[in-house]
Amino acid sequence: MSSLQTRQGSLKIVDAARVAARGALFVTEARLRAMVKWLWLIISIAIANPVLYLISIGLGLGSYIDQNTGAMGVDGVSYLTFLAPALLATAAIQGAMDESVYPTLEGFKWNKTFFSMNATPLSGNQIAMGVFYNSLIRTIFTAVLYWLVMLTFGVLDSPRAWFAIFTAIMAGAAFGALMQALAGFLENENVFFTIVERFIIMPLFLFSGTFYPLTNMPIFLQWIGWISPLWHATELGRWLTYGSEISTPMLFLHFIFLNSILIIGLIASRRIFTKRLGK
């Protein structure tokens, strides 16, 4: 270890106010650097995912359904048009989960990087927000790529189809924020993977009116869709992309629900991060 050059000292060179204002972005910058190392994988997932879905479900199941439903289609449109907003939102949610759950487990437990961040002027709130912004970037990236693949497959017949990108991002953001809070809260990551993934996340995907309208589901199961950001985002997306029939109060409800989940998720993340770091 050799000597260091002239020292100015932190009192001169560190500006705590600057960190107070922009700290979350510094966290995002670091997370992005880590994420970029997996870029090839992220791109592969983002492309392979829609390609596989479109081939198997879209073309296989879709043409079968379209043949059997005749000119009326599902909800008055072709099955793929009906499915597109849901698939997009599902992919966005998965992208958001990857970028919020894993970094949170890593930061608190596997590498304890959050503790090293918190030894700097960064606060728990900023660390939580920085991780969230990064997962938002991943969400947007995933949704846009997915949409481009659908475009390439020529399955988007509505001129407004691209609106579904926004509802997908809303779903991803809301779900990601909530899962970030949960991953920070559960000190044992096995609980997350065994219980949360299997008994909370999977049912939400299966019972969110993804593959058929939620109203086709027995009434005693419909509540699962109601609490699922995926269903709300899908409903909004269907309305935006092909004008599915939906009442104005319901539109507001979907919108408010998604934003409430987002806000609750963020507030919870910030509290949980701050509390756990301050132990």
Added chain:
Amino acid sequence: MSKSLIHARGLTKKFGDFTAVNGIDFDVIKGESFGLLGPNGAGKSTAMRMIGATSQRTSGDLTILDKDPDKFGPQIRAHLGVVPQQDNLDTQLSVVENLYIYGRYFGLSRKFLKGKIEELLSFAQLEEKRNAKVESLSGGMKRRLTIARALVSEPEILMLDEPTTGLDPQARHILWDRLFRLKEDGVTLLITTHFMDEAEQLCDRLVVMDKGAIMAEGSPAQLIKDYSMKEVLELRFGSERNAHMADDLRQLCDRIEELPDRILMYTEDGEELLERVYKKGFHPKTSLVRRSSLEDVFLRLTGRTLID
């Protein structure tokens, strides 16, 4: 600004019912090198985390740079350099990236960091590993990187929790030398260790901690003077006979400590005592006369050795 950069009174930390730090009092003055010495579980790291303005205290007064960490955590941390006991580097990133992002957390500009990183790479002797992923570094290299990282913001107070764990003797001595120089530059050092030689080498003043409490405070020399005698005679009779011999030897000196593998006899003149031991007809397998150290202070205060 008052003279003490760190001021603690009745500082306490509880985890549930368990008290990890139990009402400790101390002051660290600007420019000095202050040590927390104690065995595993003494509460050193817990105290460090409270002083590092990350872990919230349960009770007591604490100010760092004249500020209360409960209210001004970020403002305090802006001037601390923290080397935690366990390296918490970002293993997915490279050596250079780790230094870079850490500097960014302090709001430092890219331009400043560019030069600073080169300096720190050479400080940590990691120039050749600059683009290696942290995952691929050896334990000692990670440790050196963690120490270099703490210096990126040129902190006023450098806090090192067991800094030399995992370093080879050479890297250890180079680090000591480097810490001396930082001290000459006016940096205040706060160090925890359970290495006696490290505490004696590095600390102007230290507290001996055990079970969350401070047992004694002073300079290494003063502590040795107060709690031990000048020299120690270490005798080994073989593990079976040590206990038996201790009783017979007790009459020859003021104080005697019996350890599983050896007997320690405290005296002002070790050679003279050894002569008397032989004269009385005792024949130890090995004998050694040495100066008293902090290890002996600790043994005296707690009845236990530091590293068992």
